[in-house]
Amino acid sequence: MTDLLRSLLFTPANHPRRVEKALGLPTDAVILDLEDAVAASEKPAARQAALAARALPRRGRLIVRVNALSTVWGYADLVAVVASGIDGIMLPKVESAQDLGTAEWLIAALERDARLPAGGIDLIPLIETAAGMQALESIARIARRTRRVAFGAGDFTLDTNLDWSREEWELLPHRSHCVLTSRAQGLEPPIDTVWARLDDAEGYAASVERARALGFAGKLCIHPSQLAPANAAFSPSPEAVERARRIVSAFEAAEAKGLASITLDGAFIDYPIAYAAQRLLARANAIQNAESAA
Numbered sequence: 001m002t003d004l005l006r007s008l009l010f011t012p013a014n015h016p017r018r019v020e021k022a023l024g025l026p027t028d029a030v031i032l033d034l035e036d037a038v039a040a041s042e043k044p045a046a047r048q049a050a051l052a053a054r055a056l057p058r059r060g061r062l063i064v065r066v067n068a069l070s071t072v073w074g075y076a077d078l079v080a081v082v083a084s085g086i087d088g089i090m091l092p093k094v095e096s097a098q099d100l101g102t103a104e105w106l107i108a109a110l111e112r113d114a115r116l117p118a119g120g121i122d123l124i125p126l127i128e129t130a131a132g133m134q135a136l137e138s139i140a141r142i143a144r145r146t147r148r149v150a151f152g153a154g155d156f157t158l159d160t161n162l163d164w165s166r167e168e169w170e171l172l173p174h175r176s177h178c179v180l181t182s183r184a185q186g187l188e189p190p191i192d193t194v195w196a197r198l199d200d201a202e203g204y205a206a207s208v209e210r211a212r213a214l215g216f217a218g219k220l221c222i223h224p225s226q227l228a229p230a231n232a233a234f235s236p237s238p239e240a241v242e243r244a245r246r247i248v249s250a251f252e253a254a255e256a257k258g259l260a261s262i263t264l265d266g267a268f269i270d271y272p273i274a275y276a277a278q279r280l281l282a283r284a285n286a287i288q289n290a291e292s293a294a
């Protein structure tokens, strides 16, 4: 299974039409929601629907967003979802290393109980409160099965009273903090927040581009129309791939002559630039392999 997570499409688990549709769409992961898109009275039914969705044909990864462990539903969600052998779990409102440590410990115990391979279930903590954002360093430091976090601006806005504008300038320090802290603690680049203005495709495209430029690896999505822009923005363009090929080959030729500082088309190339070009080519390859396997 590929590790690409350019687009992750949320769908309420108790909405069969949307679930079935989501599983057939070109998204790297579908997140069946048991949390904020599900009314309290529907929680048990949504959990059963999420378990049943495991049996449906799908293109990408299947993740379930459980309720927080501090709620009356969280523990039962985890028990049921781990036993079902799901690909991944999203844990909302993670606010401390203890929150993440408890979930990791519980999932490991449940995996053993269900005789599932240890560590097979991916865990994605959602950082969406002021406390979670401040504790991100210690959260990331204790992560074992967790490979990346995601940022949730909806709850973050609610918690901090921040005014989430179309240009999202007020999110900048928090998004940057997510990327920097993740990388400093050895996690993979994080996943960016949802975009709620469904009728504003231009605003959405700019938001995705901002997230990409800041170092995020993918975007949480809430509507099918958001998938193609996210997949495209988090995939290297053909022009970027072609340029990276030229950089790698020019740099290899230079290195063979004992040079590590050259110019190509008027731009300076040294080791970091050559490594970035190699990384871009590796990502382009992974995307090509994933898409031909789909």
Ligand SMILES: CC(C)(COP(=O)(O)OP(=O)(O)OC[C@H]1O[C@@H](n2cnc3c(N)ncnc32)[C@H](O)[C@@H]1OP(=O)(O)O)[C@@H](O)C(=O)NCCC(=O)NCCSC(=O)C[C@H](O)C(=O)O
Pocket (backbone or CB within 6 Å): 009, 010, 011, 012, 017, 018, 019, 021, 022, 033, 036, 037, 092, 126, 128, 151, 152, 153, 154, 155, 156, 193, 194, 222, 223, 224
């Ligand atoms: C937001 C929606 C409720 C809008 O639904 P709707 O009005 O039905 O949209 P459309 O009429 O434009 O739909 C067109 C067709 O696409 C299907 N559809 C729509 N959304 C989805 C989806 N998410 N997955 C799969 N399919 C979808 C419709 O069924 C239509 O198909 P057809 O029947 O063939 O005509 C809806 O988009 C929605 O429910 N979105 C997901 C909401 C959700 O899960 N939210 C939770 C995550 S957001 C969050 O919590 C972020 C974070 O925690 C934070 O705090 O920031």
Ligand SMILES: [Mg+2]
Pocket (backbone or CB within 6 Å): 036, 092, 128, 152, 154, 155
């Ligand atoms: Mg939220």
